Amino acid sequence: MTPFEIVTAILNLLALILIPIIAVIIGQHLQNVSAKRKDKMDVFKTMMMNRIGWSVEGTRAMNIIDIVFSDDKNVRQAWSEYYHALCVKDPDEIQLKQMQQAQDKLLEKMAISLGYKDKITWETIQNPYVPKGMMEAMDQQQIIQKGQTELAKVAGAFAQMINTNAANQAPNRQEDNPHANT
Known part of the structure; x- marks a missing residue:
């Protein structure tokens, strides 16, 4: 075997061993990059969907931004x-x-980070679609919640007043029982 054939054989052997390893490393790196982008996109989409109010999903998204x-x-x-x-x-x-x-x-910075600098503009972010009926329902829900809060306050004050009156009107057991001290 000539020295050229030996070198060629060694290079072929190294190629057979190293190429699959390198392919796995590159593939894993690409999967990691893809997963990170997907996570970023999920947070961004959730926050864009929740621009007009809060939700559990929006809160979760905010808590993983860091x-x-x-x-x-x-x-x-x-x-x-x-x-x-x-x-x-x-x-x-x-x-x-x-x-x-x-x-x-924040949404603008996220859009830039995701590569949407010229595609998702400040105007896009500031103008979410909000149906009139949805806003009316949200306003109505807020009125109901305020009413429930006020009702709970009144009920609490009423219960406290009843307990105070009951305590003031309760007879003293020693006064009622003439034989208590004997």
Whole structure:
């Protein structure tokens, strides 16, 4: 066997061993990249679907932003700003507007991260489709919830008043039983 044939045989043997290993490594890397993109897309889609209100799915999506977008500091910064805007107790109209703007900025950063920079614009994000009937139903639900809260407060105050009156009117057992001290 000539030296050329020996080198060729060794190279063929190495190729037979290394090519499948390299193919598996590349395939696994591509699957990981695809899974990360899918996770990011799932969070983005859920948040886009929940722009006009909250849902359990939307809350779950927000709670994994730091994980799913761990490699994108712009998204995580926008999420931090939105989170801080959401942490206001009893927000006024200005704070509600700031919350909405922070949410829109977060969605914009997510769109850019996913490669939709020129396809999903600021205007697209700020103009969700909201059917009139849906908004009326949401408003009605809010009125009902406020009414239930008020009713619960009144019922609690009434129960407390009854308990107070009952305690004040309850006879003292020692006074009723003349033989109690004997």
